[in-house]
Amino acid sequence: MEGSAKDSASEPLAKTYDPRALEEKWYRHYLERESFEPDGDRAKEPFTLMMPPPNVTGVLHMGHLLNNTIQDILVRRARQEGQRVLWIPGTDHAGIATQTKVEKILTAEGSSRQSIGRDAFVQRASEWRDQHRDIILNQLRKLGVSPSWGHKKHTLDADYSRSVLHGFVELYRRGYIYRGRRMVHWCPVSQTALSDEEVLMKPQSGFFYYVRYRDLGSGELLTVATTRPETIMGDVALAVHPGDERYRSWIGRKVLSPLAGCLPHDEPERLFPPEIDPASGREETGEIRDRSSYAAKWVLPVIADEAVDPKFGTGVLKITPAHDATDFEIVQRYNGRNEGEKLPFRDIFNPDATLNANAGKEFEGLDRFTAREKLVQILEQGGSLEKKIPHEHHVGFSERADVPIEPRLSEQWFLRFPQGTVEAAKKVVRDDLIRFRPAHWKKTYLHWLEHIQDWCISRQLWWGHRIPVWYPKGADRNDLAKMHVSVDGPPDPENWEQDEDVLDTWFSSAFWCLGTLGWPDKEFDVYRDFYPTNELVTGPDIIFFWVARMILMGLEFRPKTERGGGQDGSKLPAEEAGERDILQKNIPFRNVYFTGIIRDAQGRKMSKSLGNSPEPLELIEKYGADGLRLGLISIAPQGQDILFNEDQIAQGKFFCNKLWNAFRLRQMHRNGNENTLSLEEIIRRIDVGRMGAAEHFILAQFLSLNRVTEVKVKGHDFQRALWEWISFFRHSYCDQYLELFKASEPDENCRASALAVQDFILRQLLLWFHAFIPFVTEEIWGLSHYGPDGVCLMNTPLPTAEELDRRLLEQHGEFLDLKRIDEVHSYFRYLETLRVLKTSCGQESMRNVCIYYRTDEETAAAIIEKFRSALMKMAGLQDCQRVSHDAYLSYSPSRTTGEVSFFLNVAARDVEAERQRIIDELAQAGKLAQLNLQKLQSSDFRTRAPQHIVAGAIESLELQLCKGMELCKLLRAHPQQ
């Protein structure tokens, strides 16, 4: 196999890091070995993750990249920690979206779904789906994701469909699913009902039309304010608040619609004569109502209802019960109260939101907005329009079709979640049995459950799971006793007709954690130890659509599994709703990680229409999957929106390159007897007695970081841990340690020990970074022989910090020398001071400068002498000499750390500037000293602050005073001439 060892000698790393070839090579390698399938070893703890199934109609976007990168990191890390990982990928059939796509194709062919019929349409849609279902998943492979491809699911797969239908049948049997004629949100474009969640409220500027209705008897006028005058033909009453003094006398009276008599084809003689006697109005009304449909249409009673807000508009509401949810309820209440007269529910719209025959000849066939204009014109001409004023209000839009929805009265299927399950769903999240990250989404989730509404789950579409309900042919469908509800249908299908509707796609997604594992069939046994799942990674925008509903379904069905403990199919008894341990076993997942939305540099949402989204595959091409993954994660704070910046992605690639080169350097220092580089071998090769100070320094830092970041990773704080490792590697390891290593000239034995320390760190770095950048680490791993031949990095466990500490201790005992580590810290401090000194005098490029230093502290002098050669190389010096403790070089540029002062052996170009700089620095030291002094002067501070803070203040004061003294001496060496 390429990339793994053929012999024991190391293969050199190529001069340049080229992600393309090696990423492709390794992905193929993993697939061939089925490395992503769950390990068969049942002793290992299972780890399950369900990929949120992308829509088959979708294209890969930035959100997918981020989301799947996070998931991949989680599962790769779980594998490295010795867990048996099952990550199920899949796709969603996307009911409305797919149906719309296929219908468009049919339209282009001059055909339609109606003309080809249901079976042929479903066939066409299936074909289209088959062509597109794996596109996104295949694109995701380029990102290097590692789901268990062998367990791929699609929501319309036969087995998954059975799970969905079983869920429906069971919920029906338990009495939570019912059919009813109710007001629903209707999308006139898709021509289907929608759930509340699929409606988006958008602000719209329109008009408030004040329309006059005339009392049938007295001729008095009553003004109604409405935003939808086109529904006047659907009016069946006017309503006022029962307590509204202004209109009390109107209740029970009859008014004439302002449209009456205004239409050209209307028959004026049927109208009531204007001179009608008010006293007899009541009887006349009744009479005319009875004998004329015309009157029935135009004569409206004024009724009273609490729902009317007296303060809004004129306080009078026109009632169109077929086109407004509030009006519908008002009429229902009214009809419930009234034994005699019942108000009708007059529907004046077609399914596509054009007006129908009920609206009259003038309007039939018109679009609702055209009708509005025409109607306003007619009202104006008829003198019934009092005024129109601009009005800003919110209108519900269909999420998919982006058109205003119509409230529509229709026969639909609804799901009402049982209160016990709803309470349990609240509890599991409130008490962190399911942990939300970031936690603030808990409130949003709980608020939704507090106000949970019945869910309209039927859709008037053909593409989806057809509702498993059959009616006897020709019988009354409302006869519930005769209905057949089952997964497999009636045994004599020829005598039945199936419900035409399909289920909401989100209803089918609600079973994703169950159905993908084979629930409720026997097959579930195979996977039962994978439920409940561990993690869910998704966007907060589908918290209601998907997350909440999966939790509800999981708790409702309580599948019996190894990890869970529910009674399969049993109800969740209300008294158990408080039982923490039972709930713990029945949740569908334990952690939910909500990702942020990726926005463009200006903070706008990425969208196709704006064209502001980079092409994901191009990014991979440009920066490599590893670079892209690392860049993406490094800019993605937990749960916050992310402003996309391509420069940051480039940084990801730069890091991979740096890593690559650090290993090239290591390989250049290889010697012959380093064939195996197992952890054991590496530890053995560290010769503690010959370890340099630099190795003490870097190893201590490494071990400490290892411990600290492990805690962060456990808390899912990957980004923070990642930053620390990146910074350690770049700054501490490469820039500080390796440069020092290269600059010093250790003897052979010390050198061997240093290389062993490097291997110890590098090996762990590869393991640690592997979950983030799998390919480049795998490639380097293979070339460096850190594991046995043929064993991938992917299959190598990540040693814990505790384990590394323990193994070092076992082999070598406590050996880190704090004093020597401190020396290295001092070295870097002196080096920095020297660099600043050179730069500030414009001597950066000079390598022939000589430095003098003076110090009163012999330890400081010893450190400088010890690191002299490295210091000279790194700072670019020709010489570095100590001068006697009281020698200050006049007019020489200088810098002091307080303990050591450095002088350049050239005269300062600008003595005054040098003097000024010293004084500025002195002022700064004085300011800080003063600050600490002030604190110490306060007895409150001395008594109330903790001792270490007080001690810190004293120490800081001392430091600044020492530095100040030294600066004063330097100042004296620059006398005014």
Place this chain on the structure above:
RNA sequence: GGGCGGCUGGCUCAGUUGGUUAGAGCGGCGGAUUUACAUUCCGCAGGUCAUAGGUUCGAGUCCUAUGCCGCCCACCA
């Protein structure tokens, strides 16, 4: 109308239970060098931590109010 999140150098963000002089990356400016790596390294400039109060020996951090930006929920026709 209700709720949530944010406000820290030019930009993007860190800043854990309050504690020495508020950090980083990018960008800017100035440099280095036949170097494991220019996909590199060194240095510099730049911040009254949105505003006003309060608590405290001590506030970017806690409390109250206000402002602005963003998001979610909501049947006011």
